[in-house]
Amino acid sequence: MALLETCNLQAFYGDFQALYGIDTRLEAGETIAIIGANGAGKSTFLKAVAGLVRRPAASVLFDRQPIGALSAADVVKLGIALVPEGRRLFPSLSVEENLLIGGHGRKLGGPWTLDRVYSLFPILKERRSQAAPTLSGGQQQMAAIGRALMSNPRVLLCDEISLGLAPIIIADIYATLPRIKAEGTSVVLVEQDIAQAIKVSDRVYCFQEGRLSLVGRPRELTREQIHDAYFGS
Amino acid sequence: MRAMKDGRPASGQMFSVATSGGGSRAALAAAAAILIMLAALPAFAARNLIQDLIFLFYMLALAQCWNLLAGFSGLISVGQQAFVGLGGYMLFALTLFAGLDPLLAIPLAGVVCATFALPTALIVFRLRGAYFAIGTWVVAEVYRLVFAQFKGLGGGTGTSLAPSVTSTVFGIEWVKALFDVRTPAARDIISYWGALVLMAGTLVFVYAVLRSRRGLALGAIRDQEAAAAGLGVDIYRTKRAVYVAAAAMTGMIGALIYLQKARISPDAAFSVLDWTAYVIFIVVIGGIGTMEGPVIGAIIFYLLQRYLADFGAWYLILLGTLAIAVMLFAPRGLWGFVAERFRVTLFPTRRRLVIGADEVKGG
Amino acid sequence: MTGALDAVIQGVLLGGLYALFAAGLSLIFGVMRLVNLAHGDLIVLAAFVILVVAEKLGLDPFAAVLVAAPILFAIGFVLQHVLLNRTLGRDLLPPLLVTFGLSIIIQNGLLQLFSADSERLRSGAIETASIALGGGIAIGVVPLLTLLSAVAVIVILNLIFYRTPLGRAFRATSDDPEVAQLMGIDHNRIFATAMGLAFVVIAIAALYLGLRANFDPTIGPARLLYAFEAVIIGGLGSFWGTLAGGIVLGLAQTIGARIDPEWQILSGHLAFLAVLAIRPRGLFPRALD
Numbered sequence: 001m002a003l004l005e006t007c008n009l010q011a012f013y014g015d016f017q018a019l020y021g022i023d024t025r026l027e028a029g030e031t032i033a034i035i036g037a038n039g040a041g042k043s044t045f046l047k048a049v050a051g052l053v054r055r056p057a058a059s060v061l062f063d064r065q066p067i068g069a070l071s072a073a074d075v076v077k078l079g080i081a082l083v084p085e086g087r088r089l090f091p092s093l094s095v096e097e098n099l100l101i102g103g104h105g106r107k108l109g110g111p112w113t114l115d116r117v118y119s120l121f122p123i124l125k126e127r128r129s130q131a132a133p134t135l136s137g138g139q140q141q142m143a144a145i146g147r148a149l150m151s152n153p154r155v156l157l158c159d160e161i162s163l164g165l166a167p168i169i170i171a172d173i174y175a176t177l178p179r180i181k182a183e184g185t186s187v188v189l190v191e192q193d194i195a196q197a198i199k200v201s202d203r204v205y206c207f208q209e210g211r212l213s214l215v216g217r218p219r220e221l222t223r224e225q226i227h228d229a230y231f232g233s
Numbered sequence: 234m235r236a237m238k239d240g241r242p243a244s245g246q247m248f249s250v251a252t253s254g255g256g257s258r259a260a261l262a263a264a265a266a267i268l269i270m271l272a273a274l275p276a277f278a279a280r281n282l283i284q285d286l287i288f289l290f291y292m293l294a295l296a297q298c299w300n301l302l303a304g305f306s307g308l309i310s311v312g313q314q315a316f317v318g319l320g321g322y323m324l325f326a327l328t329l330f331a332g333l334d335p336l337l338a339i340p341l342a343g344v345v346c347a348t349f350a351l352p353t354a355l356i357v358f359r360l361r362g363a364y365f366a367i368g369t370w371v372v373a374e375v376y377r378l379v380f381a382q383f384k385g386l387g388g389g390t391g392t393s394l395a396p397s398v399t400s401t402v403f404g405i406e407w408v409k410a411l412f413d414v415r416t417p418a419a420r421d422i423i424s425y426w427g428a429l430v431l432m433a434g435t436l437v438f439v440y441a442v443l444r445s446r447r448g449l450a451l452g453a454i455r456d457q458e459a460a461a462a463g464l465g466v467d468i469y470r471t472k473r474a475v476y477v478a479a480a481a482m483t484g485m486i487g488a489l490i491y492l493q494k495a496r497i498s499p500d501a502a503f504s505v506l507d508w509t510a511y512v513i514f515i516v517v518i519g520g521i522g523t524m525e526g527p528v529i530g531a532i533i534f535y536l537l538q539r540y541l542a543d544f545g546a547w548y549l550i551l552l553g554t555l556a557i558a559v560m561l562f563a564p565r566g567l568w569g570f571v572a573e574r575f576r577v578t579l580f581p582t583r584r585r586l587v588i589g590a591d592e593v594k595g596g
Numbered sequence: 597m598t599g600a601l602d603a604v605i606q607g608v609l610l611g612g613l614y615a616l617f618a619a620g621l622s623l624i625f626g627v628m629r630l631v632n633l634a635h636g637d638l639i640v641l642a643a644f645v646i647l648v649v650a651e652k653l654g655l656d657p658f659a660a661v662l663v664a665a666p667i668l669f670a671i672g673f674v675l676q677h678v679l680l681n682r683t684l685g686r687d688l689l690p691p692l693l694v695t696f697g698l699s700i701i702i703q704n705g706l707l708q709l710f711s712a713d714s715e716r717l718r719s720g721a722i723e724t725a726s727i728a729l730g731g732g733i734a735i736g737v738v739p740l741l742t743l744l745s746a747v748a749v750i751v752i753l754n755l756i757f758y759r760t761p762l763g764r765a766f767r768a769t770s771d772d773p774e775v776a777q778l779m780g781i782d783h784n785r786i787f788a789t790a791m792g793l794a795f796v797v798i799a800i801a802a803l804y805l806g807l808r809a810n811f812d813p814t815i816g817p818a819r820l821l822y823a824f825e826a827v828i829i830g831g832l833g834s835f836w837g838t839l840a841g842g843i844v845l846g847l848a849q850t851i852g853a854r855i856d857p858e859w860q861i862l863s864g865h866l867a868f869l870a871v872l873a874i875r876p877r878g879l880f881p882r883a884l885d
Contacts, residue, residue, distance in 0.1 A: 052774060072777035082778050090771040093764065101768050104761065105780025151780060309692055311633070356869055359876035360828070362688045363631030367824045368872070371865055374821060378862040505817065510700060517693060546704035553701040557694050561682055564690065 003028040003186055004049070004080070004155050005061040011041075011048040018044040018053075020210045026155065031177070031187040033197035036207035037230055042190040043085055045207070046157045049188075050082040051075040062155075077105050081153035085160045085190075087144040089132035096128040098143055102150030110152030111183040117146040120176055138169035145173070149180065156180065157188045162196060174200060194226065208232055271429055275412060275422045283418075283425050285535070287493055290428035293531035294435040294486045295508065296515040297524075298479045301439045303513075304522035306475045309362070311509050312369025315353070315376045316346045316480045318502035320487025322380055325497055328398045330385070336403045339427065339488040346484025350477045358473065370505065377503035391498025399495055424493040431486055438482065440524060442475070506549075514556050520566025529568050602733045603854050604847065609735065611826075611839070611846030612743030613808065616801035617819055618826035618838035619749055620794040626833065627766045627790040628684060630691050634699040636820030638795070641702050642668055642802035643811050647715055657717040661803045665796050672795030677788040684787070699816065706813035717806030742804040746842070749797055750835040756793070757835075766790060818861070825868040831878025840880055844871070 002025040011019040019041045026032050034042045047053040049060055051072035060068045062078060070078070081102075089098050099117055118125040121142040127135060135143060141161055148156060162170040170193070177200055181187060191197035198204060198218040206214035206229035214221070214229030275283060295317070302308040323342035327333045333341070353372055360368040381389040400416045408419040487508075491497050501507070511534065519530025541548045563570050621635050632638075645668060650660035679698075683690035725737040757763035765786050769776040773783045805811055805819070822845060830841025845864050852863020871879065 050778060052777065071782070072774075073780050073782045076778055076780045084775055084778065088772055088775045090768045090775070092767050092771050097764055100761070101764050101776075101779050101781075104765060104768075147779070303689065307688075309689060311692075311696065356872050359872055363692055364824070364828065366692055367631065367633070367821065368828075370817075371821055371825065371868060374818075375862065375865045375869070378865070382858065506700070510696070513693060513696065521689070546708045549704040550701050550708070553697040553699075553704070557679075557697040557701075560690050560693050560697070561679075 002026060002061070003030075003063065004188075005064075006045075006049065007059055007061065009045070009048060009055060009059040011044050011053045011055050013044075013053070018210055019048065022207075022212055024205055024212075026186055026188060027202075028154075028186055029181065029184070030202045031181065031189065031200055032203045032205060033189045033191055033201035034205050034207060035191055035194050035197055035226075035230065036213075039209075040207040041210040042207055043159055044210075046082055046159050046188065046190055049075075050080060050157060052082075073105060076151050076153070079152070079154035080157065081148035081151045081155070082157040083144050083148045083159060083161060085163070087137075087140040089135075089140055089143055089147070091131070091133045093132055094129050095124055095132055095135065095143055098132050099124070099146050099150055102147035103152075106151050112149045112152050114150070117149055120149075120179060121146055138165050138173065141165065141169075141173060145176070145180075149185075153185055155186050155188065157190075159190045160192060161189070162191065162193045170196065194230075206230060268429075268433055272426065275425060280418050280421060283421050285539070287421070287425050287428045288538075289531055289535045290425075290432040291486050291490050292511065292515060292534060293527060294428070294432040295483060295512045296519075296527040296531055297432075297435045297439050298483050298486070299509075299512045300516045300521060300527050301442065301475060302479050304516060304526075305439075305443060306472055308472060308476060309366045310369040311366045311505065311513075312357075312371070312373035313479075313483050313512065314503045314505055314508035315369070315373035316350070316483035317487035317490065317508040318373070318380065318499070319346050319349060319376055320484030321491030321497050321502045322386060323484065324488035324491050325386060325392065325394060328394065329392075334401075334403045335398065335488075335492045336423075336427070339485050339492070342488035343481040343485035346487075347477050347481040350480030351473075353480075354473050354476050358469070358476075373503055373505065377499045380502070381499040387498065389499060391496065391501070394492070394495040394497075399492070402492075421493075424489065427489045427492070431482075431489055435482055435486075436524070438478070442478075443524075511552075514552055516566075517556050518559055518566055520568030520570075520572075522565070523568050523572070525572075526566045526568040530566065533567075598732050599854065601731075603850050605729075605733060605735065606739070607847035607850035608843050609739035609743050609846070610850055611843030612739070612746040613801070613804055613842070614822050614826045614845050615746040615839040615842030616742065616749060616797065616804060617823035618830070618842055619746070619753060619835060620797040620801065621820075621823045622827050622832075622835060622838050623753065623794045623797065624791060625827070627770050628787045629770070630680065630684065630787075631695075633692060633695040633820065634702060634816075635695075635798075635823055636818065637699045637702040637706075637816030638798050639802050639805060639819050640811055640813060640816040641706060642795070642799045643717070643806040644706060644710060644715070644813075646799065646802055646806060647717060650717065657719050657803055657807060661799055665799045668795040668799045669792040672798075673788045673792035676791035677784060680791065681784045681787055699820075703813050703816060710813060712812055712814065714810035714812045715806070716810050717803065719807060723807060738804065738807050742808065745800055745804065746839060749800060750839055753797070753835050762789070822864065825864065828878055829868055829871045831881035834880065837878060837880045841878070844879065 004026040006022055006024045009019055009022040009024075010017065022041075022045060024032070034045060036042050044053055048055045051067075051070055051074070055068045057069040058066045060066065062080060067075060067078065076082075090101065093101065096114070099114060118128075123139055124143055124146060127139065132140065132143065145156075145158070145161065161173060165173070174196060177187065189197050189201060201218060204214070204216060204218055204221060204226075205212060206226065208229060213232075214225060216225070271286075274286070295313070299310070299313055302310055302313075320342040323345045324335060324338045327338035327341055328335050357365060357368040357372060380386065386392055399420055402420065402423055404423060405416065405419050408414070408422050409416065412419070412422065414422070487502070491502065515530035515534045516527050517530070518533055519528065520526025537548070537552070541551065544551075559566060565573070617636075617639060621632065624630050624632055624635075642664065646657055646660045646664045649655065649663045649667075650657050653660065653663065655663065679694065680691065683694045722737055726734040727737065727740070728734045755763075757766060765776070765781050768779065769781055769783050769786045776783055776786070826838055826841035826845050828841065829844050830837030830839070844867060848867030849860045849864040853860035855863075
C-alpha cells in the first residue's frame with residue numbers, strides 16, 4: 001500500500017501550467033528519485049506535494065487520505081517535510097534555532113531530537129550558536145536536512161541537495177540517507193545528478209516538460225531510455 | 234484583435250512595439266473636441282457649474298500628477314500637499330509682494346516648486362518604499378510649520394488675496410466685455426480656463442512622458458527595480474526627474490487653487506486630507522496606473538463630494554471604506570475592471586508586442 | 597545651565613513616550629514588513645478605549661489599561677487576520693493605502709463617537725506628582741514612569757523575540773514566509789499575533805499619551821510621524837534603536853521649544869531630516885534592510 005501517491009497531479013502558476021497529470025507512488029521505506037532537465041517540473045512537483053503550489057484536492061494522497069486541499073503548514077504536521085532547493089535557512093536565526101524551528105508545529109512523536117540531529121551531523125553541534133549564513137554550503141545543506149527531520153517526517157522531500165557542492169561533500173550527505181531511512185522515513189529525491197540519484201533509489205521517475213516520460217527500477221533502465229526520457233527523442 | 238494561441242511566434246515573423254491601436258486615434262480626436270467644447274462652455278454655463286468644474290479640473294490634474302508618481306513610477310507619496318501649499322503661498326507672495334500678475338505667478342510658482350523639490354528629493358529619496366511615503370509627509374509638515382512662521386503671509390492664521398489683485402488679473406476686462414458679466418464671474422471664468430489648461434496640460438504631459446523612452450524606463454522601475462537596473466536604466470535620476478516634474482505641476486495647480494480661493498492658511502494649504510487623501514481616493518477608485526482611471530475617479534469623487542459632503546465624518550468614513558474595498562476586491566479600480574472586461578484602452582500607455590499581423594499583449 | 601540641564605532631562609523623558617509610539621511600529625515592520633499609516637490613530641483609539649473602560653468600570657487608568665489590553669490584542673489580531681493579511685505581497689501600494697484609509701476611518705469614527713473635544717485620562721495626584729532633584733530641577737512622576745515603561749517594553753519585546761519559540765517564529769517568518777510555512781508555521785496567524793502584540797504596546801503608549809496631555813481624535817497622524825521619526829533616527833531593526841531615536845527626537849523638540857514654543861514640532865522634524873541627510877541608515881543601524 002502506497003504511503004504517498006499522486007494521481008493525475010496538475011499544477012499551475014497563474015495561467016501557466018507546470019505539471020500535466022503526474023502519477024507517482026512511494027511505498028513506506030522506499031526512496032524514489034525524480035530526474036529531468038531544468039524546467040521539467042521537478043521542483044514544482046515537490047512544492048505541490050508539500051502544499052506550496054495550489055493543486056486539486058484529490059490529486060495527492062497520503063496514507064490514502066486526500067491532502068491536496070491542505071496548506072503547507074498543515075501538510076508538514078501530517079508528516080511530510082520538504083528540504084527546499086537552495087537550502088533556504090533562516091538567515092537571522094542561529095544554526096540551533098534553525099533546527100528548533102523545524103520542530104515548531106510538531107504534533108508527531110518520533111525519533112528525531114536536537115541531539116539525534118547533532119549526532120547525524122556533528123559539525124552542526126560545533127556551529128550551533130553561529131548565524132546560519134556563516135556556514136559553508138555543505139553545512140547549510142546539512143542544517144536544512146536536519147531542520148526538516150526535526151518535524152519527524154514520514155516522508156522527506158529533498159530538492160537538489162547536491163546542487164553546488166563538492167563531490168566529497170555530496171558523498172558525506174548521501175552517506176547519511178541510510179541512517180535517515182533506518183528511522184522509518186521514506187525519501188523523495190529530486191536530483192540533477194542522475195548517477196547519484198539512481199544509485200540510492202528504488203524507483204526512478206523522469207519528467208519532461210511537466211509530463212512523466214519514464215518510470216522504472218534503476219537496474220531495468222538503459223542509458224538510452226534515460227537519455228531519451230530526459231531530452232526527448 | 235486576435236490573440237495568439239500559444240504566444241510563440243512562428244519563425245520569420247516581424248516584431249514591432251506599438252502603443253496605439255486604431256481606437257485610440259479616434260479617442261484623441263474626441264478628446265480634442267471635448268477640450269474645445271469645454272473652452273467655449275462659459276458662454277452658456279451658469280456660474281455654479283463653472284465653479285464646480287474648476288474644482289473637478291484641479292482635482293483631476295492633481296490626481297494625474299499623483300498617478301504619475303505612484304501608479305507609473307512606484308513613488309508613493311503622501312506629501313504632495315507640500316507642493317500644493319508651496320504653490321499657493323508662492324502665488325500670494327509673488328502677487329502681494331512683487332506685484333506680479335497672478336497668471337504670471339502661476340508658472341513661476343511651478344518653477345519655485347521644482348527648485349524646492351530638488352533638495353527635498355535628495356533627502357526623501359534616502360527612504361525606500363513605504364518609508365518614502367511617510368518621509369514625504371514629514372517634509373510637507375515642515376513646509377506647513379515654516380509657512381506658519383511667516384508673519385507677512387499671516388502666520389498660522391493665514392491671509393487673503395487683496396481684491397485689487399484678483400480683479401485686475403490679465404484679460405479680465407476682455408472677459409467682462411465678451412460674456413457681459415461682472416468682475417467676480419469674470420474672475421471665475423479666467424480661473425476656469427486656467428484650470429482647464431492645467432488639467433489638459435497635465436494629461437498631455439503625463440501621456441507624453443509615458444510614451445517616451447523615459448516612460449518605458451518608468452514601467453521597468455515600477456515592475457522591478459533590479460530588472461530596470463539590469464537594463465541600464467538610471468533609476469535614481471529618472472525617479473528624481475519625475476518627482477521634480479510632478480512637484481512643478483502640483484505647484485502650479487496649487488497656485489491656481491489659491492487664486493480661486495483667494496484665501497490661504499497653512500492648515501488648509503498643506504492639508505493631507507484635501508490634497509493627498511482625496512487625490513489618492515480618486516486615483517485608486519478610478520484605476521491606478523492608467524490614464525483613464527483618474528478621469529473616472531475624479532468624476533465619481535466630484536459627485537460624492539457634491540451630494541454627500543454634508544454628512545461630514547460619515548462621508549469621510551464612506552470614502553475610506555470605499556477605497557479599502559476597491560484596493561482589496563478590484564485593485565485596478567473601476568477603469569481596470571472595465572478595461573479587463575471589454576478589452577479597451579483609450580490612451581494606451583502600455584506597450585504591446587506586435588507580431589506580424591497578430592497582436593498579443595506584451596507581458 | 598540649570599535650564600539646559602532641565603531641557604535635557606525633560607527631553608529624555610519625552611523620548612520615552614516616543615519610544616513607546618515607535619516600538620509598536622517597529623515590531624509590525626520587523627515581522628511583516630508592513631508600514632502602518634494608521635499607527636498614530638490606533639494609539640488615539642486605544643486612549644479612547646482606556647478612557648471608556650476607566651469611566652464605565654470606575655477604574656484608575658493604570659487598572660483600565662489591564663482590561664483594555666486584551667481587548668486591543670483581540671482587535672489587532674482580527675484586524676490583521678481579516679483585513680491586513682490580504683494586502684501583504686510584493687506590491688507596496690495595497691498595505692499603504694488600506695492603512696491610510698483605515699486612518700481616515702478611525703479618525704472620523706472617533707469624531708462621530710466622542711466629538712472633537714479634548715479628553716484626558718485622570719489618575720489623581722500622580723498626574724502632578726514630581727520628584728525634586730535639587731537646583732530647581734524636578735522630574736514628573738508620570739514622565740518618569742513613561743520612560744521606565746518604554747525600557748520595560750523594549751526588554752520584554754527583546755525577550756519575546758530572542759528567547760521564545762514565538763519570537764523564533766516571528767523572525768523566521770520575517771526572513772522567509774514561504775519556508776516558514778514548511779516548518780508548520782501558519783504565517784497569517786503569526787502576523788495576526790504580532791499585530792495583537794503591537795496593539796498591547798499601543799495600549800501602553802496610549803495610557804501615557806492620555807496621562808501626560810490632552811488628546812482628541814485628530815492628533816493621530818502627528819503621533820505616526822513621531823513614531824516613524826524615532827524608528828528611522830534609531831536605525832531599523834532594533835528595539836533599543838527606537839528608544840535612542842525617541843530620545844533624540846524628544847531632546848530636539850524640548851530644546852526647540854525652549855528657544856521658541858512654536859518651534860517644538862518643527863525642531864523634531866528638522867532633527868529627523870538632518871539625521872536622514874547625514875546618516876541615512878540611522879544612528880544605530882542593525883539589520884541590513
